[in-house]
Amino acid sequence: MSEHHLPRESLPSSAPATVTVFASPASWIESDALTQCQQVAALDGMIHVAAMPDLHPGKGAPIGAAMASTVLYPFLVGSDIGCGIAVFPIKLKRAVPERLASRFPDLDRALDPERDADDPAWVVVEGDVPAGHLEGLGTVGRGNHFVELARVDTILDAGHAARLGLNAGDLVLIVHSGSRGLGERILRAHTEVHGAGAAPDPAAYLAMHDEAVRWGSLNRRVLAARVAYALGAEPSEPIVDECHNLVEVRDGVYLHRKGAASGDGRDVLVAGTRGTASYLVAAHAGPEANHSVAHGAGRKMSRADALRRGRAKHTVEELRRTPVGSLVVCGERQLLFEEAPTAYKRIEQVIADLVEHRLATPVVSTIPLVTYKTPDLGSTSRPGPRGHRGARGRS
């Protein structure tokens, strides 16, 4: 044994952290993700790791986990501090996907206070923007982020759905986005000095973190307002808005959530894919689950695998027009493959696992009509030279 021996017996608590995985044997969980959970459990001060059924490997830390610790680790939240999913009711006279898809605004372009001074979406910005950060406001971002027009499909808890004002056939905007450059900057400032180490001044980190959480929520409102106006509707207050990348101080410890939503008596939209249903659930997770629930279907394949296998399996056309008849607005071919429904686990299995472990009760399911990912750069799909937009990147 060549390990250097720390005086562990002199430390106040050396009991190893517990790891609980809330997934049935039917749910495929990648072994790399479980290894990451064990690595997190071995961190100084870690108490309990609760892994959700959408668990998959992340960069350094697992995605789909809630991690309680006496020590605050910024890297366990990651760079997209404040990322979450919100649901906004929207009323439209007609909802023909083909017509509406072309009306989505360019959500790569930030709302500019001068150039877009007259944009009505500013109404949701009351007072100052958190951290004074205007850069990127109203942009959706990349990766798994999206803005989706969806239809309420099946009512699974009539009483709860009625309390939310939801009926079968109603339309909603589902917005999945976060704090864009702001959270990234906050994590980078920490990691440049301390790497994956603890926050030396938790209060200072938390002050910036809380701004990013507020910014992420504001960004989702701005996105929903931009899209609502563009589709000829009025913006609305969200009926659900839960962050799934954050740390909260709870029962005197730091509860880190990475791809896990707050599950203590709140309603959460558990996102499916760009071609399958999503589920709005009433969450009631207890301490064994670190008061958290899953945030989505969870990746089954890495982005690299999805791209490689997707090219052999799918055409761009079938990814843009999904099996449920919805349209995907996405000018980036590579992202379309990376985000293919087949790259994700079955959302019904994730929901079944939450129900089986008594973490949540389904309220309604939604079916996508139009999912916006990136601007549609001219819909004529020329074959074009392969990979000229860069085909690398690992996350």
Add this chain to the structure above:
DNA sequence: ATGTAC
């Protein structure tokens, strides 16, 4: 997931 570097 991100802005930036290659």
